[in-house]
Amino acid sequence: MRYERITLSRQVREYFAAIGKRGGRASRRELTRQQAKLMVAIREANRAAKAKGLSAPKLSRKHRRILRKSRL
Secondary structure, three states: OOOOOOOOOHHHHHHHHHHHHHHHHHHOOOOOHHHHHHHHHHHHHHHHHHHHOOOOOOOOHHHHHHHHOOOO
């Protein structure tokens, strides 16, 4: 199947470039050491609960606050 090359106006190309740049920035995040350790602990707790047939444990307010912080 052959495709025709479509030419876009300069404004449209700039618009798509701006959308792409913004999306890439927003999807990246840096975790603190504390956040990363907490996420691993949560994952392990969820695995253990699932293996025992239980529901996932609830997060405390302290842990939710730690996970919400970001270093952007």
